[in-house]
Amino acid sequence: MVLDEVQLLKAGEQRLEDIFRTSPPGEIPRGPLEGTAILPWAGSVGARFVAVFVSLGLWRGKVFSPDGHLSNRFTPLDVLAFIAKVSVGPSRLDGKDCIVVDYSRTSLLAMGLRDEVRQVAPNLYLGLVWLFGHKVGWFSLRLPGAEATKPATHLDETYL
Numbered sequence: 094m095v096l097d098e099v100q101l102l103k104a105g106e107q108r109l110e111d112i113f114r115t116s117p118p119g120e121i122p123r124g125p126l127e128g129t130a131i132l133p134w135a136g137s138v139g140a141r142f143v144a145v146f147v148s149l150g151l152w153r154g155k156v157f158s159p160d161g162h163l164s165n166r167f168t169p170l171d172v173l174a175f176i177a178k179v180s181v182g183p184s185r186l187d188g189k190d191c192i193v194v195d196y197s198r199t200s201l202l203a204m205g206l207r208d209e210v211r212q213v214a215p216n217l218y219l220g221l222v223w224l225f226g227h228k229v230g231w232f233s234l235r236l237p238g239a240e241a242t243k244p245a246t247h248l249d250e251t252y253l
Contacts, residue, residue: 096214098129098233106133109231110186113219118181118190119212121157122236125166126218128154131231155194155234163194175203184209185223192218210234 096112104112109131130152153166156173161180164173177196184191186209194208207223216239222230 096217098217098235101131101213101219101231101233102129104131104133109133109219109221112213113184113209113211113221114187114189116211116213116219118192118210119218121161121179121181121192122218122234123157123159125156125237126154126234127237128152128166129233129235131233133231152232162199175200175206177203177206177208184211184221185226186221186228194220208232215239 101109101112150169151167153168153171155163155165157163157179161178163177163179165175165177166172167174175196176199177194178199180193180195181190182193183189184193185207192210194210196203196206198204200206205225208220209223210218210220213219213233216236218234220232220234221228222232
């Protein structure tokens with residue numbers, strides 16, 4: 094079974110770790126990717142509510158440039174902010190290779206952040222967020238237009 098974003102939103106912390114640990118880093122993506130915030134500690138319904146809320150008004154994804162940097166996409170206007178250096182390196186979670194997104198030398202406001210990303214399905218990546226060395230959340234990234242299930246932008250019975 095191929096994973097999709099809705100399944101990632103429903104997964105608990107341990108399941109997300111298992112998926113991350115067993116996934117390869119994949120190729121570093123290029124261009125804009127659609128993002129979904131994943132906070133498993135909020136529970137299944139709460140995590141989906143947070144994902145919808147965040148994607149409608151706050152964080153919308155990342156833009157990977159060919160020069161080894163990225164910017165985060167914010168607001169419906171796609172304001173780019175928080176530049177980071179992108180490379181392949183060891184994960185803090187398990188020591189195996191992942192795509193490392195390092196803000197420590199490129200963003201004063203986000204200097205304590207580090208994202209680790211692995212490809213979990215075609216056109217779909219799972220990311221782990223570290224803040225000053227502590228796991229604080231997860232996110233997914235999807236290539237725009239890719240055939241993957243995107244969480245609904247409204248809360249209805251089919252989504253919950």
